[in-house]
Amino acid sequence: MVIDSTNAPVLADFWAAALEYEVEDPSALVEQLLAAGHLGAEAVVEHRGRKIFRGFAGVRHPEDPFDETSGVGHGRRLLFQEVPESKSVKNRLHIDIHSEPGGLDQLVTRLEGLGATRIQEFDKGPAGHWWLMEDPEGNEFCAA
Structure with a gap:
């Protein structure tokens, strides 16, 4: 990729x-x-x-x-x-980073320590719980 x-x-x-x-x-x-x-x-x-x-x-x-x-x-x-231009629109493709069971908070905290930013939390019950995040250049990814 x-x-x-x-x-x-x-x-x-x-x-x-x-x-x-x-x-x-x-x-x-x-x-x-x-x-x-x-x-x-x-x-x-x-x-x-x-x-x-x-x-x-x-x-x-x-x-x-x-x-x-x-x-x-x-x-x-x-x-x-x-590339000469910075990111300007939503990603059409993104990476998901999965935590160990019960480890989402620790994963998100670790990623923030590396320079990521939390954008929005999603809690869909049995369908899943994750955070939409951005890397240091604004590329979206999910931490689940």
Whole structure:
């Protein structure tokens, strides 16, 4: 899944923590491409001590296979790409994060600590109880 962003590395950090995923580390590939002259310095930024591709950052599930050179996951993965405009309308697709039974309050508190915002609570009795939330860039998701 690819998600538009205004700051891909920061949003990747949020979602990695929220989903308990790992931020992909493309620094070995970036170094190889720079050394071979296949990539210019303008295409690279440093984030948290790693060289990454400007405008892109990915997160992957820690148990899924991945390419050791590029860091790219071959399973459950989100890629954040920078776009010039900020989010302006409701998402057509969103992520649900599920808590352990009875753990919704703890999950919502943890997500708020990472930078998420509570928007609206839904309690549909036997059909479910969840919170509509927003990530730091305003993308909606549900905590259930």
